[in-house]
Amino acid sequence: MGTHPQTPSESPNRNAAPVQLELVRQFVNTLDIDEGQDMLARPDTTKAWLVANQLLSPKTRVTEADRVRAVEFREALRELLSGHTVGQVGPNASKRFDGVVRDIPMALRVDETGWVRVDAAGKGFDAALGDILARTFASMENGTWQRMKACHDDTCRWAFYDHSKNRSSLWCDMAVCGNRNKVSAFRQRQAATKPRPKARKAAPASSSN
Numbered sequence: 733m734g735t736h737p738q739t740p741s742e743s744p745n746r747n748a749a750p751v752q753l754e755l756v757r758q759f760v761n762t763l764d765i766d767e768g769q770d771m772l773a774r775p776d777t778t779k780a781w782l783v784a785n786q787l788l789s790p791k792t793r794v795t796e797a798d799r800v801r802a803v804e805f806r807e808a809l810r811e812l813l814s815g816h817t818v819g820q821v822g823p824n825a826s827k828r829f830d831g832v833v834r835d836i837p838m839a840l841r842v843d844e845t846g847w848v849r850v851d852a853a854g855k856g857f858d859a860a861l862g863d864i865l866a867r868t869f870a871s872m873e874n875g876t877w878q879r880m881k882a883c884h885d886d887t888c889r890w891a892f893y894d895h896s897k898n899r900s901s902l903w904c905d906m907a908v909c910g911n912r913n914k915v916s917a918f919r920q921r922q923a924a925t926k927p928r929p930k931a932r933k934a935a936p937a938s939s940s941n
Contacts, residue, residue: 746895747890747891747892747893747904748893749871749876749879749880749893750871750876750893752867752870752871753867753868753870753871753876753877753880753893754893755785755864755867756809756864756867756868756871756880756891757880757891757892757893758785759806759809759864760806760809760810760813760882760891761890761891762781762806763806764890765887765888765889765890766887766888766890772799772802772803772806774799775794775795775796775798775799776794778794778798778799778802779792779794782794782857782860787859787860787863787864788856788857788859788860789856792856792857794857798857801832801835801857801861802861804832805832805833805836805861805864805865807828808825808828808829808831808832808833809829809868809891810882810889810891811824811825811828811829812825812826812829813880813881813882813891814881814882814884814889816877816878816879816880816881816882817881817882817883817884817902818884833865836852836854836858836861836862836865837852837853837854837858837862838850838851838852838853838862838865838866839851839852839853849866849869849870849873850865850866850869850870851866852865852866876893878899879893879894879895879899880892880893880894881893881894881901881902883902883903883904883905883909884902884903884909885903885904885909888903888904888909890904890909891904892904
């Protein structure tokens, strides 16, 4: 769409999530499908994004295997968000997410009020992914997670926070993605109802005397 700002400190906009969850949204949006731009395309760019968002020390080395893990985590999150958009998370999305988070070290922590929370338990790159996962778990606890969605436009799938009262938003931008899908659906209906041209009848064979 060409309308997706993505910086280490993305400016507040109508798609923004609550503070703790916003970083998760920005992490999913490190891939701009429409523009073909991926901030996790290489180990160095992956490290740059994590460092810029204070999730990783500049001294930490990021390998190709780390990058692949980050991308798989991101896309597993996107699948869950797509499930939120249509109102049901499928078993394949759940299984994929389970497989990813199983390798991220996490621990239960008790704060000074006695509240138990899930927190990152690893170091370095593991801690960076753990921080994102901890924010996800926290949003599940406080009820904001279900409002995080992925744009229903397959050419976009931009993560956005649904601020509507009835949680019915499907598009990250109704004026762009929503309108584009409405036009596409209209054209498909028109094509389906357009009468096909009648086949020409074969001319009768001429009789010879």
